[in-house]
Amino acid sequence: MTITLTEEQLAVKAAAREFAQQSLLPGVIERDSTMTYPSEQIKAMGEMGFLGMMVSPEYGGGGMDTLSYALAMEEISKVDNSCSVIMSVNNSLICWGIEKFGNEDQKQRYLKKLATGEWIGAFCLSEPEAGSDATSQRTTAVDMGDHYILNGTKNWITSGATSSLHIVIAQTDAEKGHRGISAFLVEADTPGVTIGAKEDKLGVRASDTHTLMYNDVKVPKSNRLGEEGFGFKFAMKVLSGGRIGIASQALGIAAGAYELSLAYAQEREAFGKPIAKHQAIAFKLADMATDIEAARQLVYQSAIMKDRGENFDQASSMAKLFASQAAMKHTVEAVQIHGGYGYVKEYHVERLMRDAKITQIYEGTSEVQKIVISRNVLKGNLYTPIV
Numbered sequence: 001m002t003i004t005l006t007e008e009q010l011a012v013k014a015a016a017r018e019f020a021q022q023s024l025l026p027g028v029i030e031r032d033s034t035m036t037y038p039s040e041q042i043k044a045m046g047e048m049g050f051l052g053m054m055v056s057p058e059y060g061g062g063g064m065d066t067l068s069y070a071l072a073m074e075e076i077s078k079v080d081n082s083c084s085v086i087m088s089v090n091n092s093l094i095c096w097g098i099e100k101f102g103n104e105d106q107k108q109r110y111l112k113k114l115a116t117g118e119w120i121g122a123f124c125l126s127e128p129e130a131g132s133d134a135t136s137q138r139t140t141a142v143d144m145g146d147h148y149i150l151n152g153t154k155n156w157i158t159s160g161a162t163s164s165l166h167i168v169i170a171q172t173d174a175e176k177g178h179r180g181i182s183a184f185l186v187e188a189d190t191p192g193v194t195i196g197a198k199e200d201k202l203g204v205r206a207s208d209t210h211t212l213m214y215n216d217v218k219v220p221k222s223n224r225l226g227e228e229g230f231g232f233k234f235a236m237k238v239l240s241g242g243r244i245g246i247a248s249q250a251l252g253i254a255a256g257a258y259e260l261s262l263a264y265a266q267e268r269e270a271f272g273k274p275i276a277k278h279q280a281i282a283f284k285l286a287d288m289a290t291d292i293e294a295a296r297q298l299v300y301q302s303a304i305m306k307d308r309g310e311n312f313d314q315a316s317s318m319a320k321l322f323a324s325q326a327a328m329k330h331t332v333e334a335v336q337i338h339g340g341y342g343y344v345k346e347y348h349v350e351r352l353m354r355d356a357k358i359t360q361i362y363e364g365t366s367e368v369q370k371i372v373i374s375r376n377v378l379k380g381n382l383y384t385p386i387v
């Protein structure tokens with residue numbers, strides 16, 4: 001099956017590619033090594049419209065479809081995954097979550113700033129003891145009449161120190177289990193919000209990942225996102241969309257490593273000919289190309305299903321599971337193809353290999369994706385590709 005991209009979608013892909021090559025590639029190795037937050041690059045991404053791509057123009061966004069967003073994510077992730085994870089969280093978890101489930105007042109107050117990149121958002125679900133088991137929330141929000149008092153700790157929060165708005169998931173009624181979990185919009189400078197230490201990570205090292213502490217934080221009732229008790233379903237819904245973003249990131253990592261490997265293998269000679277002419281390397285390139293093409297189909301399909309208003313939970317989990325496996329497998333192969341050069345920073349593939357690992361972990365581990373997929377399969381929901 002061929003998915004034909006429109007002229008607009010092709011233009012978005014070309015613009016993202018040019019931006020990544022011109023503006024993100026210079027300095028990407030240094031930012032990764034020194035864990036330097038890409039402030040200038042994120043500002044430019046906001047100006048280019050990459051931080052609120054799917055938000056309606058009336059709220060300052062690009063009004064684009066999910067497929068355009070996936071195409072941009074892929075191109076940016078070929079080069080800089082610290083930038084692309086900030087982009088993914090802001091677009092799919094924060095902006096889409098507020099536009100889809102927030103009320104008009106919340107959209108007016110927050111969405112414009114987030115869609116233009118004036119503000120960056122952080123999604124605060126994970127806790128020290130609630131990662132994959134996201135219903136085990138310990139953070140509490142106690143109803144005090146016109147406001148809630150929030151207490152708890154959130155872990156591994158992307159844009160933890162640089163975000164201006166947090167979406168915080170908290171328990172409002174522990175007896176109701178997941179139906180007693182609610183979502184809140186918390187401004188980062190609210191008294192009682194403390195930013196913990198920055199994580200020193202294997203990959204995506206320039207994005208800032210922190211623990212966040214909430215100590216008697218007063219959150220107005222007008223900042224509850226959706227009804228009380230809707231927080232867990234809200235998190236699951238936005239994560240389904242978020243997984244399309246991370247699948248696109250993984251696809252970009254695999255495709256970026258492939259492009260570098262293909263060029264290198266045609267240039268580098270061994271035993272009297274380019275290494276691409278040796279079957280040992282040519283077959284690696286063939287495997288890479290095949291898996292990347294398959295991952296791309298799954299990513300595009302899940303994006304198209306979301307845009308059509310179909311249930312895309314299973315599709316986005318499949319896309320993320322497959323694309324992240326492909327990214328991990330083929331970045332290891334890309335290092336192998338590059339030999340000794342692959343093991344040093346200058347050639348980029350070792351960074352892509354380190355970045356690939358997190359795509360199998362955040363926004364639901366590969367094992368969590370298999371829970372989602374297997375539950376659908378057991379319900380008889382066969383996955384039907386779009387024709």
Ligand code: CAA
Binds near residue numbers: 132236368372
């Ligand atoms: N949409 C709407 N509702 C959903 C849903 C979805 N996609 N998935 C589940 N639900 C509903 C269920 O219908 C159920 O509701 P009812 O009881 O009313 O029917 C309720 O939610 C509970 O669902 P489950 O019984 O399936 O819940 P579970 O405890 O078995 O957990 C899980 C399922 C899939 C493992 C889930 O906990 C999960 O996705 N865990 C991973 C969490 C995750 O992805 N964390 C990422 C952190 S954020 C991050 O990484 C961002 C970043 O910074 C990069």
